[in-house]
Amino acid sequence: MPSGFFEGIEPIRFEGADSKNPLAFRHYNPDEIVMGKRMEDHLRFAVAWWHSFAWEGGDPFGGPTFERPWHPQDDMGRARIKADIAFEMFEILGQPYFCWHDADIRPERGNFADNLRTLEEITDYIGEKMQVSGTKLLWGTANMFSHRRWMAGASTNPDPDVFAFAAATVKSCLDATHKLGGENYVLWGGREGYETLLNTDMKTELDHMGRFLNMVVEYKHKIGFQGTILVEPKPQEPSKHQYDYDAATCIGFLRKYGLENEVKLNLEQGHAILAGHSFEHEIAVAAAEGMLGSIDMNRNDYQSGWDTDQFPNNTPEVALAYYYILNAGGFTTGGTNFDAKIRRQSIDSKDLIAAHVGGMDICARGLKAAAAMIDDGGLQAAISDRYSGWKTPEALAMLNSDLDDIAAQVLAKAINPTPRSGRQEILESYVNMFV
Structure with missing residues (x-):
């Protein structure tokens, strides 16, 4: 039964560019054909479970501002409520995919056995809802950065017990992703880096990280997971310097440890900006090396020096991102995940829907602009002439x-x-x- 959280909000419809309705699509028409393919099949939108449902509206200077029916997120009953409301939102938006970290969908129990039990329980519940709704899992991942056990990293931790806990956690999350038919599995090294070189053996940490990722690939093949393993570059925050700094750094790392044919990149606009790059730069680097996998679509506040994870609203930036994605052949197992959150003052359920509607429209405009540029051929002609x-x-x-x-x-x-x-x-x- 409907929860009432989205009461009064009907499924979002396409109304065209002249619509003034904030809860209608102006540009995103899933069935519109762009370069011979449905727009929905090009963009492959996904909702991020963490920002949309797990984030409570806090910031470094203040606590939660959201009051949700599933708060506090400390028991399985509320985890199921959160899942119920998530699938209501997927239906309202017509979202084909979603993404999660384990800590988003189950409560933290402080030990692996209980975390495993609750993860299996909630993914069984989510699987039932997926069968009814038809919504699919773009990717799953493990949160190995929030809990205090991860304060010195996961695979790069100086404590071998933490490495073991991380390995068991990733195994459980890859199992869950496989069970739910996920099309990718992401590893984001939120604390795989260092605060100071004074207490860091960098070579040992990098070697351990490389071996860890090889273990993940080996286990993928062992269980028959057909999805793509992805790593996500990020230069800083929270670590002073993270080992997965940007696309080029990750590509070098993957080659060093023999993973260049097994692992691709999940690129985020906000992370590209923190690394001093444009989003299209990171996409072009990955595409040039055959390692473009998927993207997290958001934006940063350009007056802020950290990752603000805002919904996209800049059509030229988005158009150039999709230009290089389309030129690389488009997504295969990847897609467009909204790793974006509403602002902590946007407390209504309507804000959550409207933010995704606006983001989806910007992506649709960007995709169509990118396709038009490719069809026109002007950029490619200019490059061909320059290198003639x-x-x-x-x-x-x-x-x-x-x-x-x-x-x-x-x-x-x-x-x-x-x-x-x-x-x-x-x-x-x-x-x-x-x-």
Whole structure:
């Protein structure tokens, strides 16, 4: 039966660009065909269980502001209420997927045996609701950063008992993800880093982290999990320096430990900004190396130096993100997870729905703009023209030559290059034509 939490809120419908209704889609029409595929199948939206249901509205300077029927989140009865309301929201939004950490869906019991028991119990309950609703699991993961046991890391912890607890926890979460038909499994190293080098053996920690991830991949194959294993880059917060700093760092790590063909990246807009990059940069880096897996869609407050996890509202940023995703072939097992939370002053259930509606619309606008840019071909034509000199036989032969021969050619032909404009401002204006 409906809980009453979303009382008066009907399923969200597509009303078109002229609608003024904050609880209607203006741009997201799941059945609209974009580049030969339904919009829903391109975007593969997912609700983040943690920000939407587990977060209570606190911040470093103040406690919870939300009063929800499942608070406090300390017993299985309220965990079921939280699941009931989550699936009501999925139905209202027409969301095809959701994502969770274990600590979001079950209460923390302080020991592994009880955490395992409650995880199995709640995932059985969630599985029943999935069968009725048709909503699927995009990915599951383990929260190995909130509890005090993780204060010095999980796989990188100096205490082998914590490493063991982490391994058992990931096994349980991968089992649960497999049981629920999850399409990916994510490892986010929230505290896999260091506060000071004065007490850190970095080589040992990195080696342990590499072995841990290899264990996860080995177990994936052992149980027949067909989903993708993903790691999520983040440069800082809470650790001073985290080992999964950005996409390039993660790719180097995966190659070092022989995982480049087994693991892909789950990239977040907010984390890209903290690393000093744009979101499209991180996507392009991962795509260039064949390691683009999935994305967390949010944004940061550009006046803040930390990860604010706000819903996306910048169409040009989102359009460029999807431009590089589409150019890489689009998502396979990945999708668009809203790792975003409403502000702590937005206390009504309507705010939770409206935030997702707005985010889904921005993504739809960005996707259509990206598809239009690809169809027009202007950006690709500009890049092809800029690198056209490398298409000549002489230029290609130079790559197989040596410095002596190249220097001799420069002297013989009196080569004296004339710089060509990169036309950045023209291309920036070009992008704005589509957004």
